[in-house]
Amino acid sequence: MNRHERRKQKKNQSINTFHKNLLRAIQLHTNKNFVEANKIYNDLLIIDPNNYDVLRHLGILHQDQGDNEKAYEFFLRSIKINPNGFEALNNLGTVHAKNKNYDLATKCLNRSLKINPNYIPTINNLASIYHKINYPRQAIDFSKRALKLQPNNPFTRNQHA
Secondary structure (H helix, E strand, C coil): CCHHHHHHHHHHHHHHHHHHHHHHHHHHHHCCCHHHHHHHHHHHHHHCCCCHHHHHHHHHHHHHCCCHHHHHHHHHHHHHHCCCCHHHHHHHHHHHHHCCCHHHHHHHHHHHHHHCCCCHHHHHHHHHHHHHCCCHHHHHHHHHHHHHHCCCCHHHHHHHC
């Protein structure tokens, strides 16, 4: 193996380790081990401070802990890195919705939907917001759209009901 191949192999191993650690942090986060997940996410940010996925998941972590201000900052950073990050736009919309900024929430969610018209979380979030702001026709339309895309999704079915 020549020097170029060894460097390439080492780089691939580093990328694989990074992704394994990201998946581990997501798993810890899902299991509500916020402290350990936060530590791994921050370690990953040291390695790659502009990683869209790490920033977005840090935003979700802070949102899950009730710190919408911090979540907002991480979602904005991730959108700056990837302006077409429909997931982060969806997450940012949920922060605005929790703060009852429904105009900003619908703007973020509609932008997310424009980028990925089949992203179920965005469609469900739009249905929920339109229901909250008393636009039943739009709420039903988005709910039906989500059901058409994923008829067996329990959250979607519950949202529609």
